[in-house]
Amino acid sequence: MNAIFEATIQVLLNDGLLRLSTTRVAHRAGVSVGTLYQYFPNKQALLFATLERHIAMLADAVEKACDENRRAPLETIAAAVVRAYLQAKMTQAQVSPALHRIALELNARELIELAAGRSERAIEATLSTASDGSFSNARVIALTISTALYGMVPPFCERIMRPADSREAEKQLTIMVRSYLVAALSTYEFPG
Numbered sequence: 726m727n728a729i730f731e732a733t734i735q736v737l738l739n740d741g742l743l744r745l746s747t748t749r750v751a752h753r754a755g756v757s758v759g760t761l762y763q764y765f766p767n768k769q770a771l772l773f774a775t776l777e778r779h780i781a782m783l784a785d786a787v788e789k790a791c792d793e794n795r796r797a798p799l800e801t802i803a804a805a806v807v808r809a810y811l812q813a814k815m816t817q818a819q820v821s822p823a824l825h826r827i828a829l830e831l832n833a834r835e836l837i838e839l840a841a842g843r844s845e846r847a848i849e850a851t852l853s854t855a856s857d858g859s860f861s862n863a864r865v866i867a868l869t870i871s872t873a874l875y876g877m878v879p880p881f882c883e884r885i886m887r888p889a890d891s892r893e894a895e896k897q898l899t900i901m902v903r904s905y906l907v908a909a910l911s912t913y914e915f916p917g
Contacts, residue, residue: 736750776828796854
């Protein structure tokens with residue numbers, strides 16, 4: 726199955742979305758078209774599964790970063806979440822624009838919302854353990870961050886796909902998330 730997913734990515738990179746076919750993917754994966762159809766009944770199903778795998782990888786990365794940064798300062802949490810998401814996104818930087826188009830064409834909103842929800846819950850749980858502050862409504866804060874990551878960052882990444890720019894992009898997005906956390910902390914938490 727991994728060979729089929731990898732072949733799908735390779736065909737997307739080499740031939741583009743319009744020329745991608747189940748026959749090309751099967752040939753690249755070294756399997757028969759019949760074998761491919763055992764797993765994916767058509768091109769749409771194959772593309773949806775490829776996209777699902779990519780989006781799940783993003784949520785996995787955020788969850789792992791959150792788990793590893795429990796009880797950390799807010800600045801560290803912000804940096805870890807941004808870095809994890811961007812690194813996962815940039816591992817498939819070349820094919821990311823095609824995956825974004827697939828998401829639009831296949832109306833994968835529900836799929837993206839599920840991954841964003843996973844990330845939101847992980848971020849909320851981590852924020853609730855922050856060593857230097859607490860939020861009265863960590864769920865809304867986490868929802869805001871997750872929505873920014875899954876809504877704003879994909880088109881942003883498409884514009885800065887050069888690896889040389891990814892470090893600066895990470896820096897800028899970290900500043901944005903960290904600043905938001907500091908502002909939200911002072912907005913929602915009143916002394917006394």
